[in-house]
Structure formats: C-alpha cells, structure tokens
Amino acid sequence: MPGTGRGGDPGRAAAPGGGDVRQDGRGLARAAVRLDAAAVEERLETAVTRYGVVTAWQEVMVPTLHAVGRRWASTGDRYVVVEHLLAWHVSTTLRRHTRRPATTPTAAGAGPVLLACVPGEQHTLPLEALNAALSHLGVPTRMFGAAVPADALLTAVRRLGPAAVVLWAQARSTANLPLAEHVAASEWGVKGARTQPLTMLGGPGWAGRPSRGMLRPTTLSEALGTLAAGYGAVPPAAPLSRGRGPA
Structure with a gap:
C-alpha cells in the first residue's frame, strides 16, 4: 500500500x-x-x-x-x-521467521490458505514472505512451493477445501489463466451450501490478463490484509510499505 x-x-x-x-x-x-x-x-x-x-x-x-x-x-x-x-x-x-503451523482449527472454522507457484514457475520467495507473514497472524497455510503440477494442485484444492488459493506467476509464459479459473470454480460441501475458494493471483506474470473475479494484489501488505480479514486477524501496521515490491 x-x-x-x-x-x-x-x-x-x-x-x-x-x-x-x-x-x-x-x-x-x-x-x-x-x-x-x-x-x-x-x-x-x-x-x-x-x-x-x-x-x-x-x-x-x-x-x-x-x-x-x-x-x-x-x-x-x-x-x-x-x-x-x-x-x-x-x-x-x-x-x-515462519511460525509452526497451528494444530487446532481457527476460530472462524475456515480452511487454510493454499500457496503455490503455477506449473513451470520456480520463483517462490514472494510466497515464502506471505507464508511467514500469515503465520504470525495465526492464519493456517499449506505451502506447496515451486512449479506445482496442475493435477496435483486441483487435487489439493479438493482435499483441503481452502479458504483461499494464492497462485504465483513471475512470467507471462507461466501464468496459466485456465488453471486459475479452474481453481476459482472449484466447489465442495453439501448441495445448496457449496463453498468456493477466494482465488488470488500474485506476480507480474498475470499483468494484463483478465482476472474474472479473481483478486490481483500488488503488494504483500495488500495480500496479507485481504487474506487475514477472512480469519478475523489484523495485520500489523506497515507505514513504510510503499508498494515497491510484488505481493
């Protein structure tokens, strides 16, 4: 911000x-x-x-x-x-500086935040920063790191029922919009009360791509604030965050 x-x-x-x-x-x-x-x-x-x-x-x-x-x-x-x-x-x-994952459910009862690089993407540092920051707020995460295969990612979404999925693409060549749309359209739960994950696209690779309801934070502060809100967590004030880096 x-x-x-x-x-x-x-x-x-x-x-x-x-x-x-x-x-x-x-x-x-x-x-x-x-x-x-x-x-x-x-x-x-x-x-x-x-x-x-x-x-x-x-x-x-x-x-x-x-x-x-x-x-x-x-x-x-x-x-x-x-x-x-x-x-x-x-x-x-x-x-x-990443705290140990919580072993008990959150008060909000929400699923974890799933963090993954899209297939072919090796740049994990921004996700590692987000994972560390979320851990300090007690927000549960599942960090899958670099180049997660599409089928494995979709299987993890179905298994975990995440509250949010953050997909990182550093380059346009790896920004797989159909995969992101598939993740965003995922549903689980009983009929009539289906749940879908909040889908967040991080990284310069998504620039200029239609987000179609998916979020595009530009800084770590912005991503952290949006994700923390779903758990009733309050991110620390960051008066020095001028938005020079990616989310």
Whole structure:
C-alpha cells in the first residue's frame, strides 16, 4: 500500500529504533556483492527483527534483489552468483521467521490458505514472505512451493477445501489463466451450501490478463490484509510499505 517514511523527508524511510530501510538495503547489497554470507545473514536478520516480515520484505529484501538483478542483467553472468546467494539467504531468513503451523482449527472454522507457484514457475520467495507473514497472524497455510503440477494442485484444492488459493506467476509464459479459473470454480460441501475458494493471483506474470473475479494484489501488505480479514486477524501496521515490491 502507498505510504511514506516518518519525519520531514517523505522520500527517506526512517524506521522504529533508529533504522533506515534504504541504508539497510545498501548494506545488504554490498554484503551480497562481496559474497559475504555471514554479513548477508546478519543484515537480513536485523531487518526482520527491526521492521517485521512485511516491511523487511517490501522495503529491504525486494529492492535489494531487484538491484542485484539489474546489475546481473547489465554485466552478463558475472553477478549471477550474487543473486543466487542473496536469494538463498532471504529464503533461509523467511523460513526461520515462519511460525509452526497451528494444530487446532481457527476460530472462524475456515480452511487454510493454499500457496503455490503455477506449473513451470520456480520463483517462490514472494510466497515464502506471505507464508511467514500469515503465520504470525495465526492464519493456517499449506505451502506447496515451486512449479506445482496442475493435477496435483486441483487435487489439493479438493482435499483441503481452502479458504483461499494464492497462485504465483513471475512470467507471462507461466501464468496459466485456465488453471486459475479452474481453481476459482472449484466447489465442495453439501448441495445448496457449496463453498468456493477466494482465488488470488500474485506476480507480474498475470499483468494484463483478465482476472474474472479473481483478486490481483500488488503488494504483500495488500495480500496479507485481504487474506487475514477472512480469519478475523489484523495485520500489523506497515507505514513504510510503499508498494515497491510484488505481493
């Protein structure tokens, strides 16, 4: 969601505890370029501890991943290992800050949120960030990760009866609209009281595609707020979330 930093300079993101997300991002990028795994890990841990998962993802992790990716694109394969190292440690940090799944049903009695990349899609980090954020709100999830085959995904939807399904597509080539529509049309329950999942399309691959009733959040904050509402959970305030990263 749009927003600005605190203080008199709206372009500068001042954070609680004296942090500065832009400075933290620059420090993270420098550590990644040096291939300094220990420093990368330390800076990521500090960002999540200081700002929380949502702001750390949108304001530190995503901009740094984009910056490293642009450097890779402009220099050939020279920086590909930098991006791989950074992505690995981002994933490690997000998983470390994902709480253990609840073993009891939610008060709302709703099914879990199912998180999956569409077939052929390997980019899981945005879903890992959403999974971590949902876990802190006590929202039950089922994380299936990269490149879930269509038949397996549809079977899981029928078995679990999810309250929502989030499908991630990084590229237009993987954004499978017929599959998403099939998921959205899934029904279960007794006749006369059938239930369908809320279907959410995440990632730039869906841009320009007709959503036909499916949701298209543009930030992690937006996706989190929509999903949490179905469980009566209240997402943390994120004044630094300016919408620079994907949901």
